[in-house]
Amino acid sequence: MEGFALTEAVYYILLSLEKPLHGYGIMQNTEKLSGGRLHLAAGTLYGALTTLLERHWIEALGSEASSRKKEYKITPLGRQAVRAEMDRLRELLQNGETITKEWEE
Structure with missing residues (x-):
């Protein structure tokens, strides 16, 4: 985990995925967790999700054939990344x- 400073967006995406969520739910949850400060555009979100999947920090869950919504969930490696970032911060x-x-004196 050493050497990876998380962006604020990635940090909140990972925090959002303790429970499975689809893309729009992640966008809503990151905004809520950040107190409205973070607004993820779809391109930013899906780019980050691709990277997180490649690093095995999240996993895509199986979806119903009739649904286009793919859900994601944080993995143990993703939890380690969040803890490492919290230690760094x-x-x-x-x-x-x-x-x-x-300086205050």
């Missing part, structure tokens, strides 16, 4: 707080 925050603490 915590370190960034701690380093920033250590340095900027002196």
